[in-house]
Amino acid sequence: MKPSVWQALEGARLVNGKIVLITGAAAGIGKACALMFASQGASLALVDLQEEKLREVCQEIQAQRGQAVPMVADVTQNQGLDYIFQTVLDTYGGLDILINNAGGGLPTDFFAITPEEWNRIVNLNLTAVFLMSQRAAHIFKKKKGGVIVNLSSQAGRSVSPTAGVHYTASKAGVLGLTRHLAKILAQDNIRVNAVCPGVINSDRIVRRLEEKGTMVETIKSIPLGRIGDVDEVASCCLFLASDLAGYITGAALDVNGGSLMM
Numbered sequence: 731m732k733p734s735v736w737q738a739l740e741g742a743r744l745v746n747g748k749i750v751l752i753t754g755a756a757a758g759i760g761k762a763c764a765l766m767f768a769s770q771g772a773s774l775a776l777v778d779l780q781e782e783k784l785r786e787v788c789q790e791i792q793a794q795r796g797q798a799v800p801m802v803a804d805v806t807q808n809q810g811l812d813y814i815f816q817t818v819l820d821t822y823g824g825l826d827i828l829i830n831n832a833g834g835g836l837p838t839d840f841f842a843i844t845p846e847e848w849n850r851i852v853n854l855n856l857t858a859v860f861l862m863s864q865r866a867a868h869i870f871k872k873k874k875g876g877v878i879v880n881l882s883s884q885a886g887r888s889v890s891p892t893a894g895v896h897y898t899a900s901k902a903g904v905l906g907l908t909r910h911l912a913k914i915l916a917q918d919n920i921r922v923n924a925v926c927p928g929v930i931n932s933d934r935i936v937r938r939l940e941e942k943g944t945m946v947e948t949i950k951s952i953p954l955g956r957i958g959d960v961d962e963v964a965s966c967c968l969f970l971a972s973d974l975a976g977y978i979t980g981a982a983l984d985v986n987g988g989s990l991m992m
C-alpha cells in the first residue's frame with residue numbers, strides 16, 4: 731500500500747515564510763511541489779508555458795489562503811528569465827529556494843535526432859537549469875543563504891528506458907552541474923541537490939506508458955510493485971529544500987521504488 735505523504739506532513743510547516751520559485755509548476759511533479767510547498771507555509775512564484783493550468787494551480791493555492799504568483803514564461807529564453815526574476819523580486823523582494831523542475835524528453839530514435847532537437851532538449855533540461863541557478867545564486871550570495879533543488883532523473887544515473895540519448899545526456903549533465911554548484915556555492919551557505927525520479931505518475935508519463943502498452947511490464951520491473959506518485963517526488967524536494975536537510979549538499983536522491991539501486 732502507498733504511504734500517505736500528506737498524512738506524514740500534517741501539522742508541519744517545513745518551509746514556513748520561505749519564498750520559493752518553481753519551474754514547470756502547471757502539471758505533474760512541479761504542480762505537486764507547488765501545492766505541497768504552499769501547504770508548508772511558503773510563498774510561491776510559479777513558472778510554466780501553460781497559462782490556464784498555471785492559473786488554476788495558483789487559484790487552488792490562494793483558495794487555501796496560500797500565496798502564489800503565476801509567471802507564463804519559457805525557461806529556455808533569456809527574456810523569459812529576465813521576466814521571471816524581475817517578477818519574483820518585485821512581488822516578494824527576495825528568494826530563498828529554487829526548484830528547477832521544468833524538463834522532459836521524447837522517445838526519439840538516436841539516428842533521427844537532429845542538431846536542433848538535441849539543442850532543444852539540452853537547452854530545456856540542462857542549460858535552463860544552469861541559467862536559472864546562476865541568477866538565483868546572485869540573490870542567494872548577497873544574503874548568504876539559499877537552496878537549489880534540481881530535477882534530474884533515473885536516466886541521469888543510468889539510461890532512459892523510454893526517452894532518447896539527449897534526455898539521458900542532459901539529465902546526467904544536471905547531476906554534474908549539481909555537484910559542481912554545491913562545491914563552489916557552499917561557502918555562501920547555498921545548498922544544491924538533485925532528485926532522481928524513476929517512473930512517476932505525471933499525466934505525461936502515464937499517457938506514454940499507456941500508448942506504448944508497457945504499463946504492466948514497467949510495474950513488474952519495479953521492486954515496490956508500482957509506479958511512483960508525484961507527491962512522493964514533491965516530498966523529497968521539500969525535504970532537500972528544508973532545514974531537515976541542512977547538512978546535505980551535492981547529493982542526488984533516488985526516488986524510484988528500488989528500480990535502480992546504487
Ligand SMILES: NC(=O)c1ccc[n+]([C@@H]2O[C@H](COP(=O)([O-])OP(=O)(O)OC[C@H]3O[C@@H](n4cnc5c(N)ncnc54)[C@H](O)[C@@H]3O)[C@@H](O)[C@H]2O)c1
Nearest residue numbers: 754757758759778779804805832833834883927929930932
Ligand atoms: N514523471 C516522471 O516519471 C519523471 C521521471 C524522471 C524525471 N522526471 C523529471 O521531472 C520533471 C517534471 O516531470 P513531469 O513528468 O512532472 O513533467 P510534465 O510534463 O508533467 O510537467 C512539466 C511542466 O513543465 C512545463 N514546461 C516544459 N517546458 C517548459 C519551458 N521551456 N518553460 C517553462 N515551463 C516548461 C510544462 O508545460 C509542464 O507543465 C522533469 O524535469 C522530468 O524530466 C520526471
